[in-house]
Amino acid sequence: MASWKTITRRSFLVLGAAFLGGAAFGVYKVAEVPANPLVPGPDGMPLNPWVIINADGITVIAPRAEMGQGISTTLAALVAEELDVDWDQVRVLHGPPAQAYYNAGFVARMSNEPDFRLSQQPRSHNAILAAVPKIFSMQLTGGSTGAIGGFVQMRLAGAGAREALKAAAARRLGVAPDTLRTESGKVIGAQTFTYAELAAEAADLVPEDVALRDPSTWRYVGKSMPRLDMVAKSTGTETFGIDIVLPGMKFATVRMNPRRGGAMTSFDPAAALALPGVEQVVGLGNGIAVIASNTWTAIQAAQLVDVQWGEADYPADTAAMLTRIEAAFATEPDSRLRDEGDVEAELAKGDVIEAEYRIPFLAHASMEPLNATAWVKADGSVEVWCGNQAPIMTRDAIAGALRIGSDRVTLHTPVMGGGFGGRTDPVPAVLAARVAAAMPDTPVKLTYSREEDMGQDFYRPAAIARLSGRVENGKATALWGRTAAPSATRSALTRLIGFAPPGPDRATVEGGFDQPYGLPHYRYDGHVADLTVPLGFWRSVGNSMNAFFLESFIDELAHAAKADPLAFRLELMRDTHAPSARLLETVREMSGWDGLKRPGFGRGVAFCYSFGTPVAQVVEVEQTPGGIRMTRAWIACDPGLAMDPSIVEAQMTGGMVFGLSAAVQEEITFADQAVVQQNFPDHDALRMHATPRFEVRVLQNNGSFGHIGGVGEPGTPPAAPALANALFDLTGTRARELPLNKTFAFVT
Amino acid sequence: MSFTLSINGTPRVVDLPDDVPLLWALRDGLGLTGTKFGCGVAACGACTVLIDGQAVRSCQVPLSGAVGEITTIEGLGQPGALAPLQEAWVRHQVAQCGYCQSGQIMQAAALLAQVPEPTDQDIDDAMQGNLCRCGTYPRIRAAILDAAQMMKAG
Structure with missing residues (x-):
């Protein structure tokens, strides 16, 4: 290669x-x-x-x-x-x-x-x-x-x-x-x-x-x-990390404590070692690895190891975790990154609209399961192949684990079969190096089973939001959003660099505090919950949470104001940020928003400005005898300078599919401190037949010349609220909890 | 245990336990890494290959049952000699991460062999077992329709 x-x-x-x-x-x-x-x-x-x-x-x-x-x-x-x-x-x-x-x-x-x-x-x-x-x-x-x-x-x-x-x-x-x-x-x-x-x-x-x-x-x-x-x-000739082939290579897998962060109290490898093809069972302190002649045998054998697991330091199940998150509302806000006007005085006028929303933990579930290949050489140096988002950090983590200098680690970063934020942590590379150290001078490819990939992920936080607002004469006058969630950033940085930098946790409120809505009274607070479930960066990070909260609530305000939800947003945005307002006008035109709505169909709109790129989306849904189906979707985005329009279009579509997949059916839950979902049948994504037809328009008005917004993430945040708003339009039922299949029956 | 498989027109010998699935014989035993591991439970389609022209999930076929002519993505076409489906995939710039695309293409190959001019419904029915986390479905659909036209025109 x-x-x-x-x-x-x-x-x-x-x-x-x-x-x-x-x-x-x-x-x-x-x-x-x-x-x-x-x-x-x-x-x-x-x-x-x-x-x-x-x-x-x-x-x-x-x-x-x-x-x-x-x-x-x-x-x-x-x-x-x-x-x-x-x-x-x-x-x-x-x-x-x-x-x-x-x-x-x-x-x-x-x-x-x-x-x-x-x-x-x-x-x-x-x-x-x-x-x-x-x-x-x-x-x-x-x-x-x-x-x-x-x-x-x-x-x-x-x-x-x-x-x-x-x-x-x-x-x-x-x-x-x-x-x-x-x-x-x-x-x-x-x-x-x-x-x-x-x-x-x-x-x-x-x-x-x-x-x-x-x-x-x-x-x-x-x-x-x-x-x-x-x-x-x-042509199948791309070399992903999982495709590394080396002379004399052995194949390994891991089985780590499903109670994350807990220790392993004991393990008995006898049954695994009896399986033909198994070469070694390696104790890793908080889990085991099996090295075998092929990956499948290693995966089977790992299940045969008799392991006693210690406990994690977080609550036993999802309900108890949500109670912990809810408790954060009673604490002082960690951040108040937006506070314009006098929200409290405005809300004191009465007729306050209030809503609470809840969203689950989510897994990255990239198509290529986590993996790494390591080769500890006779001189004690190590060569590692691992698709990763942070090479210096990964190299240093490998060096630390093997107690050798960073200059003795050679790290290759092959292309990744999806990442979505899930390949930031060096864990697979470190585990592969430790396992390979048990078999010196032999390359070892370590591949997670899908079950292990899902159960050992670093999740998008679960979160609860409470929003209050007020409308007068058909217009919004005030909005106070409060999001409570454990901090993905602090969880990840503590793991990666040993500490969490001080200052407000932006990710808990991004997508909520930073939107170009020109409300006279606009406040957004973040409350960081004390919960040690291992968290990470999930495509669009906090925007995936707060766009659902804010954009669902804006829709509720529009409904209370008896206003068209698209015109209602446009009114709030027109004088604040013209390129964003133009996107709403664009999806209005693309989707034929102002035309007569087809009977049996519903439409929803949502917007989010994230990573330098504002995005507006409209989703259309249809009630069919087999359930609700998403029929069409329209996306307008404005990254400023679009470096490659075809890639921008692909990322916008893919980002929206990623967001819709999570909105419809994805959640990670816990029982007995372990993740319940194991594989795609429990944490599935949209399939081709359930995916709407897309139309994308890329505008280039945002910022001064040389403004380059991101494109990998901004397509994701508006997807969930656009769909939830369309479902409200179709059914009159407002879903305030994700995934939406808890409330609605979709086509399967 | 030693097995002789017929893969892409060539007999190949692999020495692995007889319950090892074809997927792992291809990947770990023979170094044919174009066929991908995604889930191990026939839920994602990343490991799709053809056996006697039928699309199968190679993670579910034990070596002892891998009888017939096996076609993997490597046998469909190569970088210098693309099959029509692969040409269409390139023309429509389908892949993002690309990890699921071997399975998508093999599934589509089986579809076009059976239904040379598929409708959207045919495509939905054939492709819904193949998961793509990047959401490349619109371009997959366009590429299949385009390949069908190319193949019809000869």
């Missing part, structure tokens, strides 16, 4: 570190650029962390991990745009753990100010780069940040390489570099040179001034590019 490691052994790498000093971006010096992690082989000098040129073509080293969102194609397009190469010359690989691959995009998500206000200000990419030293170790894929983080970085990588190649050709020809031009992977002057011919010489050259192309000349950026992974993914 191709990886950065094998390629660097036989390639020349082109300089580009100094290009951050380009005129367009002023103040950055070579010294401020992190070291190039691509270690030289005997035949090459590594200089640019992002571009490798050899006789086979151009390899872009992507700083973000591919889990289906298309980011590797978009990042490669940014490099190719500046490098003047043909698209069929371009390949892309994920890089090693290294500070050079920090995610500058997270800076764009660090403010607690609603983005609809920030995005109207001129976007300063210098500001993003300036904050870079603070986040050198944030080699993270998440938060819908990949495109914004790579927008300048990857184009500079391409431009820096191009200028170095021109300088090399200029030196050969004895002319000035600016007399030469580049095209299709060649430098053209009195003589023509391929990039591959020039790469070794270019590696010694530092271009001084690197200017980026004018956007009006872009050929790749902003266009729908054929995805670089599409042929491999259509």
